[in-house]
Amino acid sequence: VIASAFAVSRMLAMLTDMKLVPHSHFGMPGDIQKHTLVYTIALAMFLTVFFDLSRIASLGAIFYIIMDIAVHWGIFRYLRKQINANAFILIAAIVMDVVVLGAFLMIKAQTDMLVIYVSIAAIAFIFIGERLFLRSYSHADHSKSAE
Structure with a gap:
């Protein structure tokens, strides 16, 4: 599960670097890959609450x-x-x-x-x-x- 989250966040960071996906820092420190990891985990938590x-x-x-x-x-x-x-x-x-x-x-x-x-x-x-x-x-x- 952890490896999947990291893989998805790295792919999302790559797409963000290619300017194919929007990105906002929301005031968080760190690089884009750390931000996308947070977004990926937040989405996973949202899904587990509802499904x-x-x-x-x-x-x-x-x-x-x-x-x-x-x-x-x-x-x-x-x-x-x-x-x-x-x-x-x-x-x-x-x-x-x-x-x-x-x-x-x-x-x-x-x-x-x-x-x-x-x-x-x-x-x-x-x-x-x-x-x-x-x-x-x-x-x-x-x-x-x-x-």
Whole structure:
């Protein structure tokens, strides 16, 4: 569990350094990686208060598969030729992910719709927040370069 928290916080710090994720210090001392560790642990505590372990694992599985699909699609669409990735393998991986996700969601729809609702809401929140952040960040970048 501790290793997972550190891994997630390091990935979040890396994305923050790449200016892909917003960051606020909230008055905390230390570097970004320490801040993201605090945010990761706070989110984990929030989840454990409101959900049991099987629901948390289900949310994680849904998010992981969607992230896997997004990464494969991004490689297929933007990097395939540059890194000589095999299009068939990428499409096959996406199809298999969609099949697994679909089966998992069908099972969850029969047993625990709350997981699906929370997943949809969280993914919408993440996409909208990321879109707004990247739009404001790119506008700030363009206005700095115009000066």
